């Protein structure tokens with residue numbers, strides 16, 4: 001995750017403030033130093049880092065902490081607010097018909113992003129089409145076509161045509177029915193004048209409402225020049241940061257945002273079409289600082305729930321809250337979890353689990369959990385309908401039979417039954433929670 005290091009190093013300094021009610025000058029200096037170190041390491045421009053440090057220092061020493069706040073909460077709030085200010089608002093993307101053109105160097109992730117964005121728009125109920133005009137990179141056509149098939153969105157490209165401007169024009173006509181046109185353009189290894197000429201011509205042909213600059217999160221200060229050149233020629237309205245799953249950097253992208261006076265629009269967090277997130281400054285910084293990102297998490301949960309529900313019309317998640325939680329429900333939960341994406345990413349979003357706990361887990365812990373889920377699924381497939389509905393009826397002889405049927409050992413089956421009981425208990429507690437309890441819990445999570 002971008003600037004990942006910041007969260008963990010800051011937590012260290014913040015923990016030292018435990019029990020203190022006032023910040024000393026030294027405390028503030030130490031925290032600001034940690035922030036500077038992390039940001040510079042993440043390739044954020046020096047001038048930006050200095051501005052941020054100055055504001056944090058000033059506010060931390062001058063502002064009176066509200067009554068009852070600890071020194072730790074006071075500085076955390078200031079750091080949080082200043083960081084949100086630094087990354088800026090999210091690019092406005094109206095959910096209406098429009099044309100968006102993607103620009104960037106080769107390998108930055110444009111083609112992948114085009115398909116991901118199309119998938120994202122389709123989930124919002126719009127009808128997107130991707131137009132592939134990259135005639136420069138061999139394989140761009142096939143890659144885009146395949147990804148669009150996976151995303152189940154319309155695609156236009158012409159592998160036999162060499163003129164990208166012609167493809168763009170014809171693509172707009174051929175996909176006339178679509179609401180949202182996403183136009184992918186060719187990148188080069190470095191900015192060359194013919195790339196700039198070409199993209200200007202494509203822009204004229206498709207007349208986009210928005211141009212997005214796609215940047216690899218690992219890009220350093222090179223982002224600045226790219227951003228300037230693209231901004232001068234076509235005007236950049238927003239930045240997409242890709243490959244956030246694979247790097248601790250991302251500062252270059254912040255520089256680009258600053259340089260173009262634009263904002264971050266989307267984040268790419270993996271190679272599949274679903275690995276896209278709308279940039280949301282508050283959530284992004286909360287996650288960075290290890291405060292979790294409740295909003296993203298609830299969006300993902302909602303989406304996964306809706307998909308699971310669409311497949312199974314009889315299912316009503318509210319029944320679970322009323323106290324009946326069968327193995328069938330557990331299986332649906334696991335399906336929904338699978339749809340939300342890799343477990344470690346989900347864990348990262350849960351306040352209290354993000355950062356702190358994740359840092360302590362061995363690298364393969366998540367993998368084990370995912371393997372275990374897979375075993376559970378195989379086991380459930382070997383159960384009868386009535387066993388799934390009524391897990392308490394499963395005794396030693398059934399366990400033996402299920403073990404033979406699924407090829408999994410009896411121990412794993414017992415673990416599954418144990419896990420089910422535990423989830424059932426937890427849900428019952430949630431179900432009996434009054435409104436007041438819920439509110440208190442949410443408040444605690446927000447702070």
Ligand code: GDP
Nearest residue numbers: 106107108109110111112242243268269270271
């Ligand atoms: P383009 O040349 O700008 O069109 O770049 P591509 O879309 O072909 O992406 C280049 C490589 O980066 C491909 O191998 C993609 O699978 C990979 N890629 C793109 N976005 C992401 C991302 O968010 N995470 C990861 N891990 N890989 C990505």
